Amino acid sequence: MAAAVKELADCGYDGLSLTRVAERAGVSKGLIWHYFADKDDLMESTAKATMTTIRDRIANSLDLAEPVPDIIRAALRRIAALTVTHRGELTALNRIVHNLRHPDGTQRLTLEDYEETYQAQESLFRRGQTEGTLRDFDTRVMAITYQGAIDMMLGYLGTSHPHINPDDYADKLADILLAGIQRS
Amino acid sequence: MAAAVKELADCGYDGLSLTRVAERAGVSKGLIWHYFADKDDLMESTAKATMTTIRDRIANSLDLAEPVPDIIRAALRRIAALTVTHRGELTALNRIVHNLRHPDGTQRLTLEDYEETYQAQESLFRRGQTEGTLRDFDTRVMAITYQGAIDMMLGYLGTSHPHINPDDYADKLADILLAGIQRS
């Protein structure tokens, strides 16, 4: 799966071939089918494992006792930092999510699979609203927008503008998003 | 190119085969190479044509004489409406942008190709700041975030939650984004 992540980051989703993944992993081609049923299975497993890893890494670094706005700002900074430390994983994850499909053409890891993330995000927003640090707004729309802002940040910092300071960007983004939802 | 858009929307980027595109267009396979040098050429041309079409359609429907916040809110509603009328085009465009790559692995239509869009967006934001309707914030970060919010809206409304009212979503999104940047 680590090799798959690297290949995805380097060659894109449809540039990935299991032959090269096996080579990169230093094992024989056939071994892949001992551990994964399918190419799609490998993709899905890789995506889920990567997603979990990343989510945990962020969650663990946050102090949930702080006020919600501070948590959000800290989270954005943490995520921006991943741009440097986990660029490959982020890219790979994005590509699987956007490309992996069922045979009938429907998405396999729909945004529904982000559901867990969304719900965690939404409950955080709602907590802020309850605690009075956040004003009233649609938490679902905000969760989605938040995710979109992050995706774009990762794309902007990771691939096209690697020289930009992640913390800077994260702070400016926090300024904008928090201004939009914080109780004034 | 119309057939390519449909195939992209239905089968995803790496599910697209020129054989099926030709079938769908009702022409012979070989004809594709009469008009496009390459599969990549077709993708790129399709993306650019689609992008232009969409941008124009939105730009033409906006009244630039209005205050900037109103323009932004109107634009978001227009775009959300595209979810219904141009779902295929939007999906296809997204897939090409995220998947088309140079032989060396680098992106072909990088976010740089969105540059024109970004700059238009940024100048709109700056106009709002000058006119006093928008507060001070980083216009580049905002332009990117704005694009991300739109992408996610399109994904959310278009593919996974087609029953949600686009205008509703657009309004809620406008509430959040404008709260983040409007002078209070």
Next chain:
Amino acid sequence: MAAAVKELADCGYDGLSLTRVAERAGVSKGLIWHYFADKDDLMESTAKATMTTIRDRIANSLDLAEPVPDIIRAALRRIAALTVTHRGELTALNRIVHNLRHPDGTQRLTLEDYEETYQAQESLFRRGQTEGTLRDFDTRVMAITYQGAIDMMLGYLGTSHPHINPDDYADKLADILLAGIQRS
């Protein structure tokens, strides 16, 4: 046909495409089928025209009144010179002769088509034998060998060793061949 010669010389027999020939000739693709029935027809016509041109050019420059050995030496020098002035034609001709085939797989311009050349050559040799300047040997074998020596000379001088002096080579070759057939 001139364009075909150039393409053959540059791209080889199976690298030649009528599309490029037409481009190179500055005419449209379809026009080729006004003047030639077939790709093979074009090849055959080109070969025959080129062969005639070259044969005439050499024949005209020789003084048949001289003794046969002198004619042969002069002919070799003339042919070696063609390496510089008509390299493309020689290469093209060779490629057509070696590659053009009937649908059933048999050669289309067999060595039989060289027959005319062979017979001219043989009669020259016989004349030398009659006149007493050449000793007794099998004229058919010699005609073939002579042709082979020339082919190799053209390949050696033309493609792989263009810096070698053609006259030098021709003289050394004449030394060897004439020693083999001249009456001592």
Next chain:
Amino acid sequence: MAAAVKELADCGYDGLSLTRVAERAGVSKGLIWHYFADKDDLMESTAKATMTTIRDRIANSLDLAEPVPDIIRAALRRIAALTVTHRGELTALNRIVHNLRHPDGTQRLTLEDYEETYQAQESLFRRGQTEGTLRDFDTRVMAITYQGAIDMMLGYLGTSHPHINPDDYADKLADILLAGIQRS
């Protein structure tokens, strides 16, 4: 590679298709790419293997202790005999050498690849000159001419005049060539 040789002999260089080669070999098409990187790779490998086989077969059958002229005459007879026993290999080899090209258009197996053969031939000629059995002549030109004479002999005997007695031809050719280089 054996199947490739047969196809080359039967259909010519650009008549060869890997599909038919695979069919002829009784394996699936895809297997070819398990063992060869490329069509060109297959051609090159086939050529080199065939060249080695043939060279060895001739070299082993010669008694190098004999005087050089005898060796040459014996070699010509051996080679002429190959016309019957290895006609396919000889034809295939010739076609590859004359047609295989680099992407940039230059030959891939240039006459340079015959270099080894040339040098062996030249050293044999020089030995003859040292031993006094051969007169003074340019050994390089002679090596090339010798090769050309052989190529033509193979074409003449193999494809167009299969009823001619190879030994006869070889002897007549030896008569001519040896007369050209033997010390009188």
Next chain:
DNA sequence: CATGAATGAGGCTTCATTCAT
């Protein structure tokens, strides 16, 4: 557990050739 030879489907692409204009 692991290998890698073998397969077969399918993809992109080229090209000779036709034909309406």
Next chain:
DNA sequence: CATGAATGAAGCCTCATTCAT
């Protein structure tokens, strides 16, 4: 005369997948 849009066959090649060892 000449064009170039259109076709269809065929080619090379990649790749997921299987299976005997």
